[in-house]
Amino acid sequence: MTLLVTGGAGFIGSHFVLDWLACHHETVVNVDALSYAGNRMNLAALADDPRHVFVHGRIGDGALLERLLEEHKPRAVLNFAAESHVDRSIAGPAVFVDTNVAGTFTLLEAVRGYWQGLAEPEKTAFRYLQVSTDEVYGSLGPLEAAFTETTPFAPNSPYAASKAAGDHLARAWHHSYGLPVLTTHCSNNYGPFQFPEKLIPLMIERALEGAPLPVYGDGLQVRDWLYVGDHCAALRRVLAEGKPGDTYNIGGNAERTNLEVVNRLCAILDEARPRADGRSYSAQVAFVADRPGHDRRYAINATKLAAELGWVPDERFDSGLKRTVAWYLSHRAWVDAVKSGSYRDWVARQYEARA
Numbered sequence: 001m002t003l004l005v006t007g008g009a010g011f012i013g014s015h016f017v018l019d020w021l022a023c024h025h026e027t028v029v030n031v032d033a034l035s036y037a038g039n040r041m042n043l044a045a046l047a048d049d050p051r052h053v054f055v056h057g058r059i060g061d062g063a064l065l066e067r068l069l070e071e072h073k074p075r076a077v078l079n080f081a082a083e084s085h086v087d088r089s090i091a092g093p094a095v096f097v098d099t100n101v102a103g104t105f106t107l108l109e110a111v112r113g114y115w116q117g118l119a120e121p122e123k124t125a126f127r128y129l130q131v132s133t134d135e136v137y138g139s140l141g142p143l144e145a146a147f148t149e150t151t152p153f154a155p156n157s158p159y160a161a162s163k164a165a166g167d168h169l170a171r172a173w174h175h176s177y178g179l180p181v182l183t184t185h186c187s188n189n190y191g192p193f194q195f196p197e198k199l200i201p202l203m204i205e206r207a208l209e210g211a212p213l214p215v216y217g218d219g220l221q222v223r224d225w226l227y228v229g230d231h232c233a234a235l236r237r238v239l240a241e242g243k244p245g246d247t248y249n250i251g252g253n254a255e256r257t258n259l260e261v262v263n264r265l266c267a268i269l270d271e272a273r274p275r276a277d278g279r280s281y282s283a284q285v286a287f288v289a290d291r292p293g294h295d296r297r298y299a300i301n302a303t304k305l306a307a308e309l310g311w312v313p314d315e316r317f318d319s320g321l322k323r324t325v326a327w328y329l330s331h332r333a334w335v336d337a338v339k340s341g342s343y344r345d346w347v348a349r350q351y352e353a354r355a
């Protein structure tokens, strides 16, 4: 038995592949374009593992996908591949449409052709899982009820709009062609291997560099945070037991303002790696120009997943954050390699303009 995973050298995809191979004997074919966010160091533990087949390629390459599907005959395809950073999508949306919309279309078409050619019982058992985000639902007011699976899509950023478009295509491929599609909408992930453009690793790294900690606007925007290992466990559950055509929200029950997250990170670092001058890292907090169209609040109602598939998150936010800080402090070779690449240009462009 084989799984085909796309984007499995990125943050969440690499955790999924590592966790999967830790508890299953199936082969995982991992197709990744190795964009700035893809990193083979995340998969170093699998270097000698014959169950992991890495393929450097794009989800927009239909011929490659058709060949891989025919060759490996997977029982499921999980689509993690995406451009995933909101600020980059505002600075340059074209690649988001290219990968998240056109790439998803090409992948769905290749999967449809393969699936239609399967015999029973493989055809009925096959699954396509579209890994998506809560950002497709738009922004909530402070007292509004959390997003459910029936909340209408109202994406606000080019990233969210491109993910919503990909999700609509996946939905239609189920409705029109019967492809057994599962879709998940997850809240903000954090944990090891996250590219340090996203809030939590960015703040850890800038704190250690002695640089300003750039909080957008008033810092009172709210996100729900989920430890990446919990996300992967939820995906395994949905893959195993989800109902084709259904969507599932995945959340961490951990709504926090950005300022709370940054101050908590500073407090953890104050203990783990005190500043030389004895002051708190929170002295480095700097309020900077807000993100254009910044969504105020995301909150996930994940009761469907709990009630129907019995999944609830394991990690508490506080302990997950401590684990994450400890990982970044003890994996400097990974961090240094990542920071020597396109990270530098991005941070220079993004934060000099904002300061």
Ligand code: NAD
Pocket: 006, 007, 008, 009, 010, 011, 012, 013, 031, 032, 033, 034, 035, 036, 037, 038, 039, 057, 058, 059, 060, 079, 080, 081, 082, 083, 084, 085, 099, 103, 131, 132, 133, 134, 163, 185, 186, 187, 188, 189, 190, 195
């Ligand atoms: P990431 O940016 O860390 O990784 C994306 C991976 O996709 C990289 O390895 C990259 O090389 C690869 N990729 C990019 N374009 C590709 C293409 N055209 N073909 C093949 N591979 C390509 O992203 P992530 O945080 O791991 O997110 C993974 C998925 O989860 C995305 O679909 C994202 O929308 C979704 N998601 C992320 C979060 C989060 O908080 N990070 C939350 C909910 C949902």
Ligand code: TYD
Pocket: 085, 086, 087, 188, 197, 198, 199, 200, 202, 214, 215, 216, 219, 221, 222, 223, 258, 291
């Ligand atoms: P981010 O990690 O980019 O995830 P998303 O935009 O997908 O939720 O950002 C999380 C929150 O942190 C978001 O409200 C924007 C805010 N933020 C900052 O205040 N400063 C920063 O430098 C970054 C990267 C994000």
